[in-house]
Amino acid sequence: MEKLIVTAAMVGAEVTKSDQPHLPVTPDEIGEAAAACRQAGASIIHLHVRTDSGEPTQNKERFKETIEAIHKRCDVIVQVSTGGAVWMDTPERLQPVSLRPEMATLTCGSVNFGNEVFRNDWQTLKNFAVEMKAFGVRPEFEIFDAGMIKNAMQLAKEDLVEPPFHFDFVLGVPGALPASAKNLLFLTESIPSDATWSVAGIGRHQLPMAALAVTLGGHVRVGFEDNIFYRKGELAQSNAQLVERVVRIARELDRPVASPDEARAILGIPRITDTTADGMIGGKGTT
Numbered sequence: 001m002e003k004l005i006v007t008a009a010m011v012g013a014e015v016t017k018s019d020q021p022h023l024p025v026t027p028d029e030i031g032e033a034a035a036a037c038r039q040a041g042a043s044i045i046h047l048h049v050r051t052d053s054g055e056p057t058q059n060k061e062r063f064k065e066t067i068e069a070i071h072k073r074c075d076v077i078v079q080v081s082t083g084g085a086v087w088m089d090t091p092e093r094l095q096p097v098s099l100r101p102e103m104a105t106l107t108c109g110s111v112n113f114g115n116e117v118f119r120n121d122w123q124t125l126k127n128f129a130v131e132m133k134a135f136g137v138r139p140e141f142e143i144f145d146a147g148m149i150k151n152a153m154q155l156a157k158e159d160l161v162e163p164p165f166h167f168d169f170v171l172g173v174p175g176a177l178p179a180s181a182k183n184l185l186f187l188t189e190s191i192p193s194d195a196t197w198s199v200a201g202i203g204r205h206q207l208p209m210a211a212l213a214v215t216l217g218g219h220v221r222v223g224f225e226d227n228i229f230y231r232k233g234e235l236a237q238s239n240a241q242l243v244e245r246v247v248r249i250a251r252e253l254d255r256p257v258a259s260p261d262e263a264r265a266i267l268g269i270p271r272i273t274d275t276t277a278d279g280m281i282g283g284k285g286t287t
């Protein structure tokens, strides 16, 4: 089995400080939390950012400042969210892609999202793929329901995305595909055999889905975006605490954990060490 890639989804767009007092919000808080997750074994940070008052935003400058705060402290792969929040339109959601981060998410279809609808029609998918290709950003396909795999493969057929492909199965969102072993196996068997995948279980499903992925040879996403608890009735103390637990499980199961450079090799992302004119380290500079 490949080494295990652990992604920390530390912020998200929905959780508030009143839900989870340890939620990192400012660029410095996010930078510190990323360094702690890296120390614990995470190699990718799935990144959302917030305004000073804690609202989700896709503001390019805020992303730039936050990515700098992360890379000042550690060498993780930054994967920017293009999902943003459900009410955001395409231009707003796409803003951080022009910073040329190493990765960005690409949600592969529309889905009910609790009481809301997370809209990603076919034209939106194509726009996102074209933009990511133009800026040399590696997409991670976000799969909330089984039919979304077909859309991802259609993007490939139209040459809008290039292999190697990496999928993230987000399971257990109310209104989308439930988190179960059967569903996870079905999804893993529905993607190309040379693709890589991770799983993000929502809420109480985070831990069992992570343990399954460790044993099946997949990769894992944990963090407050998907789950704020350590166990039933007990809030987690930090994002790093959730990463540490997965790393302990992997260690017990003899699955070594990937460093950021090892994760880059597994995902086929070139290692870029340049410090660009505007000081971005690890990414590919800004426009």
Ligand code: KMH
Binding pocket: 012, 013, 014, 081, 082, 083, 084, 085, 086, 105, 106, 107, 113, 118, 142
């Ligand atoms: N906040 C969700 C509506 C992503 O980051 O790409 C979408 C989301 C997916 O979080």
Ligand code: ZN
Binding pocket: 009, 012, 013, 046, 048, 081, 083, 084, 225
């Ligand atoms: Zn997200």
